[in-house]
Amino acid sequence: xxxxxxxxxxxxxxxxxxxxxxxxxxxxxxxxxxxxxxxxxxxxxxxxxxxxxxxxxxxxxxxxxxxxxxxxxxxxxxxxxxxxxxxxxxxxxxxxxxxxxxxxxxxxxxxxxxxxxxxxxxxxxxxxxxxxxxxxxxxxxxxxxxxxxxxxxxxxxxxxxxxxxxxxxxxxxxxxxxxxxxxxxxxxxxxxxxxxxxxxxxxxxxxxxxxxxxxxxxxxxxxxxxxxxxxxxxxxxxxx
Numbered sequence: 310x311x312x313x314x315x316x317x318x319x320x321x322x323x324x325x326x327x328x329x330x331x332x333x334x335x336x337x338x339x340x341x342x343x344x345x346x347x348x349x350x351x352x353x354x355x356x357x358x359x360x361x362x363x364x365x366x367x368x369x370x371x372x373x374x375x376x377x378x379x380x381x382x383x384x385x386x387x388x389x390x391x392x393x394x395x396x397x398x399x400x401x402x403x404x405x406x407x408x409x410x411x412x413x414x415x416x417x418x419x420x421x422x423x424x425x426x427x428x429x430x431x432x433x434x435x436x437x438x439x440x441x442x443x444x445x446x447x448x449x450x451x452x453x454x455x456x457x458x459x460x461x462x463x464x465x466x467x468x469x470x471x472x473x474x475x476x477x478x479x480x481x482x483x484x485x486x487x488x489x490x491x492x493x494x495x496x497x498x499x500x501x502x503x504x505x506x507x508x509x510x511x512x513x514x515x516x517x518x519x520x521x522x523x524x525x526x527x528x529x530x531x532x533x534x535x536x537x538x539x540x541x542x543x544x545x546x547x548x549x
Contacts, residue, residue, distance in 0.1 A: 318339070318342050318343050318344030319342055319343050319344060319364050319433075320343075320344050320346065320362055320363045320364055321338065321343045321344065321345050321346070321363060321364060321365055321366075321367065321429070322346050322347075322348065322354065322357055322358055322363045322365075322366045322367070323335070323345055323346065323347045323348070323366075323367045324347075324348045324349075324350075324351070324353075324354030324357075324358075324366065324367065324368045324369060324372070324377070324380065325347075325349065325367070325368075325369035325372070325395065326349045326350065326369065326372045326373065327369070328349065330418075331347045331349070333422070334367070334422070334425070335347065337422045337425075337426075338422075338425075338426070338429075341426065343429075346363075350372065350373075350374060350375065351372050351374055351375025351376060351377070351379060351380045352374070352375050354366075354368065354380055355375070355380045355383055355384060358380075358384050358388060358390060359383075359384060359387050359388055361388065361390070363390055364390075364391070364433045364436075365390065365391045365392070365393060365429055365432055365433050365436075366384075366390055366391070366392045366393070367392075367393050367394075367395065367425075367429075368380060368381060368392055368393070368394050368395065368412075369394075369395045370394060370395060370396050370397070370403050370407065371397065377394060377395075377407070378406055378407065378410055381394070381407065381410045381411055381412060382410050382411075384411075385410065385411040385472075389436075389470070389471075389472060389473065390436075391413045391432035391433055391435070391436045391472075391473050392411065392412045392413055392432075393412070393413065393414050393415065393416060393425075393428055393429060393432055394407040394412040394414070394415045394416070395415070395416055395417075395418055395420075396415050396416070396417055396418065397417070397418060403415075404510065405510075405513055408510055408513040408514060408517075409513055409516075409517065411472050412472075413432045413435070413436075413472055413473050413474045414428050414431070414432055414474065414510075415510070416428060432473060432474070435473040435474060435476070435477045435499070436473035446458045448480070448483035448484060448486070449483075450483060450486055450531060450542060450543070450544045450545070451530070451531070451544055451545040452464055452465040452545075453483075453522065453531060455476075455479060455480060455483055457480060460476065462476065462479060464521075464522060464523070469521050469522075470521070471518075471521065472517075474499060474514060475514055475517060475518055475521075477498075477499040478495060478499045478511070478514050478515070478518060479518055481495060481498050481499055482495075482532065482540065482541075482542035483542060485541075485542070486542050486543070486544065487541065487542075487543060487544075488541065489535050489538055489539055489540070489541045490539050490540055490541065491538055491539040492511050492512070492539050492540075493539075494539070495511050495539065495540070496510070496511050515532060515540055518532060519531075519532055530543075530545040531543065531545060
């Protein structure tokens with residue numbers, strides 16, 4: 310049964326075949342200002358998500374028929390809505406596959422509801438764009454141009470289709486152009502969560518950015534790996 314709690318609140322789509330878990334999430338988030346719509350199958354979730362209007366989608370990986378990866382793959386062809394994926398505990402393959410497909414973040418199914426709320430706030434804040442602040446909102450490196458205010462990035466005359474987290478990551482690297490950013494710094498600054506020594510999600514997002522920039526990881530023009538430390542974005546026009 311689909312669930313729509315009230316006419317007010319921040320619209321959120323939850324796609325999971327675990328009805329008990331859906332009820333728990335709904336009961337926790339509704340008093341905190343979220344309007345939770347629930348779908349229990351992949352096709353129903355995809356249909357609802359592409360219609361738009363949601364600030365975020367919580368998407369389970371393991372569902373019968375059409376799993377979360379298939380839903381996300383189709384959704385990303387038509388929408389950049391923030392997606393938070395639910396994965397099996399400790400299943401790194403699921404997490405990496407979700408991030409590579411276009412998820413903004415992930416949670417193991419042993420999550421606390423407080424952590425779920427923190428992750429939701431983080432992905433929706435990134436997607437909403439920057440708040441009012443002093444200082445520049447545009448950065449460039451070679452043919453790469455990024456504008457925070459319009460939430461756009463282009464390479465030459467080609468617009469880049471980035472997820473909210475990829476956009477935040479590219480913004481942070483451009484802001485710090487020429488300076489090395491550690492993995493810990495990048496995860497904390499763009500994901501707003503604490504670094505886990507086994508967490509390699511940032512590497513997956515960097516790989517996705519490189520593909521979209523046409524960067525060869527062996528001889529990158531833009532994002533260079535500093536082994537054992539992190540990443541640095543350089544200006545290809547200034548390289549010899």
